[in-house]
Amino acid sequence: MPSSSKTFTPDGIDIEIISILAENARLPVSALASQIGMSAPSITERIKRLEEHGVISRYTIEVNLEKLGFTLTSLVRVKPLPGQLHQLEKRLTAMPACIECDKVTGEDCFIIRLVLRSISDLDEQLNHIVELAETSSAIVKKSPVPRRLPALVRG
16 A cells, blocks of 8 residues: 655665566566665565655566557547547557556647557447547557656656
């Protein structure tokens, strides 16, 4: 359970732990400790503290969706029709092809990321929300900057 403290200032070792775990969350504590030059119990205690403060909230994997047949990704700007905001948000949450949804400022209330097996899947997915919103889609050609941590150490 995250600490109720709103501020937590990680030191250089905490930043190093976060950076290494972001690259490989399955790295054994002993290997992590060896890389950092500390004992495994010290690293374990620091990881526990990072978890308690909510800095580390979960451990996950990265999946190559192309290997699972999702060869296309589409970014879709979604503008709810009048009075449909909450219903639209529920519908987007329930769409399995929607792997990310950001509520944004501006004319469009949402930007969603859909993963698709073919271009015809795009229309099929948008049909789930057509009566609730206007959409504008773009197919992702390449992602030169994949999702990553921001620079944790300024220097």
